[in-house]
Amino acid sequence: MSEQDTTAKAGDIAPEPDAAAPAASAPAASPLRRFFSSPAGRSIGLVIALGLLLVIGTVTAGDNFASIDNMLVILRLASVIGVVAIGVTFVITAGGIDLSVGSVLGLSSVVASLGAIQTASSGFWPLMVFVALAVGIVAGLTNGLIIAYGKVVAFMATLAMLVAARGLAELISQRQTQVVNNQGFLDFFRGDLLGISWVVWIFGLVAIGGWFLLNRTTFGRRTVAIGGNATAARLAGVNVKRHTMYLYMLAGACAGIAGTMMLSRTTAGTSTHGLLYELDAIAAVVVGGTLLVGGRGTIGGTVLGVLLFATLTNVFTQNNLSSSVQLVAKGIIIVVAVMLQQRFANREATTST
Amino acid sequence: MIEDDHPVSLLEVRGLTKSFGSARALKGVDLDVRAGEVHCVLGQNGAGKSTLIKTLSGAHQPDEGEIRWNGEQVTIENPVAALELGIATMYQELDVVDGLSIAENIYLGHELARGGVLSRREAAKRTRELMKRLGHPDLSPGREVGSLSPANQQIVSMARALSHDIKLMIMDEPSAVLDSEEVGNLFRVVEELTSQGIAVIYISHRLEEIERIGDRITVLKDGASQASNLPVEGTPTRELISLMTGTDIEHAFPERGEVSADAPVVLEVTDLALGKHFQDVSLSVRAGEIVGLAGLVGSGRSEILETVYGHRKATNGTVTVDGKRLRPGHVTDAVDAGVGLSPEERKSQGLLLEEPIYRNATLATFTRFAKGPLLDEAAERKATEEQMKALELRPAEPNRITRTLSGGNQQKIMLARWLIHGTRVLLLDEPTRGVDVGARMEIYRLIRNLADAGTAILIVSSEIEEVLGLADRIHVIADGRFLAERPATEIDEHGVLDLVMKGSAA
Numbered sequence: 001m002s003e004q005d006t007t008a009k010a011g012d013i014a015p016e017p018d019a020a021a022p023a024a025s026a027p028a029a030s031p032l033r034r035f036f037s038s039p040a041g042r043s044i045g046l047v048i049a050l051g052l053l054l055v056i057g058t059v060t061a062g063d064n065f066a067s068i069d070n071m072l073v074i075l076r077l078a079s080v081i082g083v084v085a086i087g088v089t090f091v092i093t094a095g096g097i098d099l100s101v102g103s104v105l106g107l108s109s110v111v112a113s114l115g116a117i118q119t120a121s122s123g124f125w126p127l128m129v130f131v132a133l134a135v136g137i138v139a140g141l142t143n144g145l146i147i148a149y150g151k152v153v154a155f156m157a158t159l160a161m162l163v164a165a166r167g168l169a170e171l172i173s174q175r176q177t178q179v180v181n182n183q184g185f186l187d188f189f190r191g192d193l194l195g196i197s198w199v200v201w202i203f204g205l206v207a208i209g210g211w212f213l214l215n216r217t218t219f220g221r222r223t224v225a226i227g228g229n230a231t232a233a234r235l236a237g238v239n240v241k242r243h244t245m246y247l248y249m250l251a252g253a254c255a256g257i258a259g260t261m262m263l264s265r266t267t268a269g270t271s272t273h274g275l276l277y278e279l280d281a282i283a284a285v286v287v288g289g290t291l292l293v294g295g296r297g298t299i300g301g302t303v304l305g306v307l308l309f310a311t312l313t314n315v316f317t318q319n320n321l322s323s324s325v326q327l328v329a330k331g332i333i334i335v336v337a338v339m340l341q342q343r344f345a346n347r348e349a350t351t352s353t
Numbered sequence: 354m355i356e357d358d359h360p361v362s363l364l365e366v367r368g369l370t371k372s373f374g375s376a377r378a379l380k381g382v383d384l385d386v387r388a389g390e391v392h393c394v395l396g397q398n399g400a401g402k403s404t405l406i407k408t409l410s411g412a413h414q415p416d417e418g419e420i421r422w423n424g425e426q427v428t429i430e431n432p433v434a435a436l437e438l439g440i441a442t443m444y445q446e447l448d449v450v451d452g453l454s455i456a457e458n459i460y461l462g463h464e465l466a467r468g469g470v471l472s473r474r475e476a477a478k479r480t481r482e483l484m485k486r487l488g489h490p491d492l493s494p495g496r497e498v499g500s501l502s503p504a505n506q507q508i509v510s511m512a513r514a515l516s517h518d519i520k521l522m523i524m525d526e527p528s529a530v531l532d533s534e535e536v537g538n539l540f541r542v543v544e545e546l547t548s549q550g551i552a553v554i555y556i557s558h559r560l561e562e563i564e565r566i567g568d569r570i571t572v573l574k575d576g577a578s579q580a581s582n583l584p585v586e587g588t589p590t591r592e593l594i595s596l597m598t599g600t601d602i603e604h605a606f607p608e609r610g611e612v613s614a615d616a617p618v619v620l621e622v623t624d625l626a627l628g629k630h631f632q633d634v635s636l637s638v639r640a641g642e643i644v645g646l647a648g649l650v651g652s653g654r655s656e657i658l659e660t661v662y663g664h665r666k667a668t669n670g671t672v673t674v675d676g677k678r679l680r681p682g683h684v685t686d687a688v689d690a691g692v693g694l695s696p697e698e699r700k701s702q703g704l705l706l707e708e709p710i711y712r713n714a715t716l717a718t719f720t721r722f723a724k725g726p727l728l729d730e731a732a733e734r735k736a737t738e739e740q741m742k743a744l745e746l747r748p749a750e751p752n753r754i755t756r757t758l759s760g761g762n763q764q765k766i767m768l769a770r771w772l773i774h775g776t777r778v779l780l781l782d783e784p785t786r787g788v789d790v791g792a793r794m795e796i797y798r799l800i801r802n803l804a805d806a807g808t809a810i811l812i813v814s815s816e817i818e819e820v821l822g823l824a825d826r827i828h829v830i831a832d833g834r835f836l837a838e839r840p841a842t843e844i845d846e847h848g849v850l851d852l853v854m855k856g857s858a859a
Contacts, residue, residue, distance in 0.1 A: 217726045221712070221719050228705035235664060235696055235703065236716040236770065237688030295707055 043289065045340060046304040049333075053311045061318035070314065072196065078310035079203035080105075080261045082303065084274075085281040086210040087254025089302045091247050092285050093214070095227040095294025096154040098248060100143060100161035101255040101281060105274030107169040108135040108259030113178040113269030125184030132263070133256040139165055140252020144245030158248075162278065169271035178269040189264030199261050206257065211299040223247065227294025283330075284309055287337040308333070362421075363388045363552050364409075364440075364521060369418035371404055378404040379415070380576040386521060391543060391553045393563045393585070395597055396573035396789075402556055405573070406523055409554075410442040411435035441514030442523040449506050449513075451499030456480040458498050459513045483512040487542050504535035511542060522546060523554045528562055529787065532649050532815060540566050560590050572596040597791070606822035607801040609842075612642045617675075619809035620692075620778045622661055625670035630656040631833030634670070638778065638809040643800065645824030645841065646813045647849045653833035654813040655697050658780045661811070662694045663687045674778055688717060690778075693771030695764070697782040697813075703767050704755050711737035711751035714769045740769040744799060761792025768799060779803065781812045785819065797823060817846045829853060 057065040064070065084101050091098045111117065112132035121127035139161060146157045180186060189198055214220035222243050225233040234240045255274075262273050286292050287308065288301030309330060316326040366384040370377070379401045386392045396402050407413040409420070411429040419426050422438055429435045435442070449458050456476045465472045465479070480494035489508050492501070498509055507527060514522055524543075528536045543553055543566055557563060563570065567585040571578055572593065579596050616639040625634040631653035638644045646654045659665045661672050666682030673679065674690040687694075696702035704713050711730070714737040715722060722732045734751045741749040744765045755766065764784060771779055784800065785793045800823060804810050814820050820827055821841050829836045829844075831853045839848075 216728055218720050218723045218728060219726060221728060224708070225705055225712075225716060228708055229701070229703075231696075231702045232704055233716065234684055235662070235694055237685050238716075239685055295705070 043298065043301050043304060046288065046301065046308060046337075049337070050304060050308050050311060053308065053315060057311065057315040057318065061315065065315065065318045070318075072200070074307070074310050074314045075200045075203070076197055076265070077313065078306045079197075079199045080258045080265065081277060081280050081284065081310070082203045082306040083206045083254050083258040083261065084277055085284045085302050085306050086206050086299060087251035088278075088281045089210065089285050089288075089290055089297050089299055090214065090223055091154075091251045092282070092290050092292060093227050093294060093297025094223045094244065094247050095230065096147070096244065096247065097158065097282070098143065098251045099155065099158040099278045100139065100165055101251055101258075102274035102277035102279075103162045103165035103169070104136055104139040104252055104255040105259045105262060105277060106271050107139065107165045107172075108132040108256045109263050109269040109273045110169045110173045110178065110271055111135045111269075112260060113180050113263055114172070115178070118180070118182050121182055121185070125182050125188065128182060128185055128263070129257075129260045132259045133253055136252040136254070136256020136259065137249050138252070139255070140249040141245065143252065144248035147248060148241040148244040166271060173269065173271050175271065180263055180267045180269065185264065186267060189261075199264065202257065202261060206254065207299060207303050214297055214299055219243075219246070224295065224297065227291075227297070229295070280309065283334050287334055362386060363423060365421035365424075366409075367419050367421075369405070369408060369420070370416045371408060371413060372416055378576055379408070382418070382573065382576070382578045383581050384571050384578065385582055386552045386554060388520065388552050389547045389550045390568040391547060391555050391566050393555045393557065393567040393570045394573060395557075395560075395563065395570055395593060396579075400573040400597075400789075401576040402573055403525070404576075406442060406525055406554075406556070409435070409440060409523060411440075436517050436519070439518060439520035440523065441517055441519040441521070442525070443507070443510050443514060443527060444525050449498045449509050452497065454495050454497055455484075455492060455501075455509050455512075456494035458509050459483065459516050461513070463517070479516070480512070483515055484508070486515065486545065487512055488538065488545065502535075504531050504538070507531070507539070508542070515546075519551060521552045521554065523556075525556045526787075527555075528557060528559060532651070534649070536562065560593060563593075564590070597789075607798045609825060610641065610801070610805045612639055612825055616640045616642065619675060620661075620811065621673045621676075623671050623673075625657070625660060625672065626668050627653075627656055627660045627665055628668050629833070631660075631830075632669075634835060636811075636828060636835075636838075638811055640777075640807045640809050641804050642826065643804050643810040643812060643824045645820035645827040646811070646830055647817050647820045647827050648830035649815075649853060652830045652853075654830060655782050656833075657830075658694065658782050658811065658813055659696075661687075662692060662780055664694070688774075691774075691776050692778040692780065693717065693774055693776040694780040695767040695771070695782060695784060697786070699760070699763055699767060699786070704763060706754075706756040708755060709752045710741070710755055710758070710766055713755050713766050714740060714751070714773060717770055717774045736773050737769065740772055741765075743772075744769055745795065759789070759792070760787035761789060761796065764788055764792075764796060765799075768796070768803075772803075776808060778809045778811070781810065783814055784812065785814070785816075817849050821846065821849070 084105060088098055088101060109132065112128045112135070117128060117131050143158055143161050146152050147154050150157070191198060193201055214223065222233070222238050225236075225238060226240055226243060230240055259273070263269055266273070284305035285302050288298055288303070288305030290297040290301060312329060312333065313326060316323070316329070362385040364384070364386040366382060369379050369382040371379040382401065382405055384392075384394075384405075394402055394405065404413060408415050409429065411432045411434050414428075414430070420429065421427070427438065429438065429440070432442075450461065453461070456473070459480055460476050465476045477494040481490070484490055484492050484494075487508055489505070492505060492508065498506060501509070511522075527539055531539060543555070546553055555563070555567065564585060570580075570583045570585055570588065570593065572580045572583070574597060618637045619640050620638040622634060622636050626632040634657055636644060646657060648654050656665060660667050663679060663682055663684045663686060671678055672681075674687070674692055677690055679686040679690060700706060705716070711734045712719070715733040719728060719733060722729045722736070737751040738749050741751065746762055746765050746769075755763065758766070781800065785796055788796060800810060800812070812820060812824060821844065824841045826838065827841050827844065827849075828838050829849055829852045836852050
């Protein structure tokens with residue numbers, strides 16, 4: 001396919017400032033432009049960026065970086081935020097926003113690791129998982145009801161939940177760290193399948209499930225339709241309010257799952273789990289190519305976005321650079337990625353007569 | 354009339370071409386505009402009118418061809434350069450900022466300021482002068498633009514253009530948002546401009562408007578000028594239509610079928626009311642019948658349709674379809690009962706512009722195609738393609754992005770959505786807004802065919818002629834009240850307006 005070599009060129013050209021020059025060579029630029037605005041094309045920039053980071057990591061940190069073990073570390077690092085980001089992708093695709101996912105993650109980790117719950121699950125460890133999931137769903141349901149039926153804008157409703165859920169977690173845990181001593185739970189999550197941690201497998205399953213849900217089901221179609229034009233969806237008979245509620249429940253459920261994963265990674269539940277995760281998740285989703293105004297969402301992009309940030313963190317850690325430098329780099333990446341995407345999206349839009 | 358002894362044209366365009374990728378939007382456009390004339394540009398959707406305007410206003414750069422301004426060749430690099438030359442453009446979509454005052458809108462981008470501090474008094478004074486010049490001394494400079502009617506917002510938009518020292522004003526379908534009375538005022542403003550020597554390029558679908566105010570006409574077809582500088586007087590409408598479409602059009606409206614007296618009543622509306630928008634609306638539509646609502650802008654026409662559909666929650670009254678009562682405020686009830694609405698604002702209320710055609714066509718039915726929760730996109734595409742062929746929507750590519758279609762074809766997608774759904778009742782709000790002459794006739798024919806197949810249709814349009822030509826029966830409305838019911842053949846446009854005037858006086 002001819003697209004193969006335009007891809008390679010695109011990677012070289014994209015960061016150059018000469019892309020800003022008016023498209024004098026219109027015929028040459030047009031297939032490239034078209035490719036970049038296709039779903040695969042939008043992600044290709046991310047794949048290239050990720051590849052670039054891997055090269056930088058290998059060059060600067062050598063074998064410490066480029067080892068299977070380290071790759072697994074990166075994946076494990078990405079998994080918790082990844083699961084949160086999948087849920088957020090749905091909400092953003094529908095034109096909403098969920099700022100509460102980080103706090104809900106913390107709350108679900110606290111509730112699931114309560115002494116009483118741990119005792120109750122001593123014979124059956126998955127109960128802890130169900131409890132965490134249920135906490136996430138209930139928090140999401142609350143968000144959804146307030147937004148869809150209470151007509152409060154999503155930003156404010158979930159901001160309120162961000163504050164309240166964090167406070168509730170502190171109240172319940174009395175600001176204590178609750179150590180997980182349920183052996184079944186710990187054994188399962190410490191274990192692996194084919195040498196890959198269960199935490200990573202869960203991320204993979206949630207991502208595949210999310211992709212399927214968004215692209216192959218009526219649920220996904222409704223999500224995209226509401227984000228693209230909520231009035232049109234409503235006038236075509238889509239129950240927009242109910243669906244909006246489901247979306248926040250989904251985001252809450254993902255935060256609940258991530259809460260369990262966090263419990264297993266740190267072997268303790270505390271109210272400070274998931275601090276600022278909502279911002280990391282939103283950044284990964286938008287850098288991945290999901291439109292913040294809704295109407296277009298990509299699970300693959302979100303996964304790439306999450307991996308990009310996790311790899312970046314790892315490269316910095318391996319090179320013993322401060323986390324402050326890392327934050328600056330992260331900020332720059334967010335801006336550059338969003339600017340690149342908008343450039344291609346806008347060009348496509350302005351060509352219609 | 355304009356004398357022919359003008360030495361040079363104000364604006365001369367020769368052989369303008371413009372391509373977007375492989376699509377050639379303009380393939381050789383010639384245009385001459387003289388000072389103080391109203392030059393109409395006619396053409397179907399996709400004929401290249403928008404591209405031409407954008408090229409003249411500096412938003413696009415032409416590939417070839419030359420633009421002469423007062424006899425000198427110029428390149429218009431950006432909209433600011435166009436304004437500096439003296440070319441102002443009023444786009445179809447109102448480009449005013451709702452939250453700012455009239456004066457702030459007018460001086461937006463070239464604020465009157467001294468050392469960075471706004472001179473509010475000076476701006477207010479000049480705004481008052483501009484408003485007087487435009488025949489609206491009643492609009493005070495401090496009023497918030499969001500609180501104005503569309504017609505008055507347009508006046509603000511025009512005042513902004515006039516606040517620059519302009520010689521040419523381009524108006525892109527300025528009458529689209531106005532009712533007939535407001536159009537009259539617009540025409541007075543246009544005359545005011547031309548009497549000051551300002552030339553106007555006027556773009557409109559409505560031929561009768563062009564006859565009223567135009568001096569000369571240029572017709573575009575498929576990106577090329579089909580005829581340039583025709584005098585309005587002495588060019589019959591028929592000739593213009595055939596230049597635009599390439600065909601002769603005999604009858605605009607399809608013939609009515611017979612609605613048998615025993616056809617069942619499908620839609621029954623009783624005593625419907627919505628707050629202060631409208632009260633006591635009762636009507637019924639039989640299978641195979643087209644009922645029209647005729648009235649002016651603001652009479653509550655669209656609100657009635659939207660309330661019947663459940664988009665707005667009725668404060669009183671009932672809506673039944675096939676004897677089954679719909680809950681007020683529940684669109685899903687209406688859709689399940691087989692009611693479809695093609696809304697007034699296609700783009701903001703009807704379509705997912707960034708999505709492929711088939712997803713728009715099946716927006717009301719994708720769950721029906723789906724197997725359980727799993728989408729069946731192949732079946733959706735197939736059903737869409739069939740409808741596109743039946744609606745003569747070419748090319749029949751269900752995967753095309755909806756934004757790229759012309760207004761007429763977008764309207765067909767809305768019809769296709771409800772055809773696939775198989776509606777018993779179709780509510781059409783402004784079915785031909787932004788649709789060009791050729792495609793209009795096709796849409797009229799489609800609507801009539803649907804009725805002949807047994808669909809009950811309720812139609813609203815700001816063009817009274819359209820309601821009269823299409824409907825079997827009409828209700829005349831003014832100020833949210835039904836004034837009279839007549840068979841469409843027994844009343845004409847003047848009759849409707851008479852009733853409306855009397856009704857609101859009483």
